[in-house]
Amino acid sequence: MAEMTLFEKILAGEIPGDMVYEDEHCAAFRDINPAAPVHVLLVPRKPIPRLADASGDDAGLLGHLLLVAPKIAAAEGFGDAFRLVVNNGADAGQSVFHLHLHIIAGRPLKWPPG
Numbered sequence: 577m578a579e580m581t582l583f584e585k586i587l588a589g590e591i592p593g594d595m596v597y598e599d600e601h602c603a604a605f606r607d608i609n610p611a612a613p614v615h616v617l618l619v620p621r622k623p624i625p626r627l628a629d630a631s632g633d634d635a636g637l638l639g640h641l642l643l644v645a646p647k648i649a650a651a652e653g654f655g656d657a658f659r660l661v662v663n664n665g666a667d668a669g670q671s672v673f674h675l676h677l678h679i680i681a682g683r684p685l686k687w688p689p690g
């Protein structure tokens with residue numbers, strides 16, 4: 577059996593996480609190294625390594641994540657101004673290979689991102 581990812585361990589409670597949301601398909605917890613006053617990671621329970629590894633079977637799950645993210649931003653007080661980021665691949669800044677959406681809010685967000 578494949579070794580659990582860091583985020584699977586957090587979702588399973590094996591590693592502590594500051595959880596802000598949970599349902600049967602996904603969970604969200606605060607980033608340990610926040611890039612903004614609000615920095616939450618939204619993670620599907622299914623350990624898809626990268627967005628590019630998702631398949632058509634995951635369409636409903638991916639849509640679910642996009643519907644949950646604004647609710648988390650709103651619950652954090654920033655429903656009108658938040659950013660979602662998915663880093664895909666090490667060269668794009670991905671360091672944990674379990675798909676996750678960064679939900680970032682609470683400060684002015686520049687464009688383009690660095």
Ligand code: AMP
Nearest residue numbers: 593606607608609663669670671672673
């Ligand atoms: P990425 O670089 O897009 O793969 O994002 C991984 C994120 O996970 C980074 O922003 C890290 O700060 C965050 N991270 C790593 N370990 C933990 C942890 N134990 N709890 C919460 N966030 C973490």
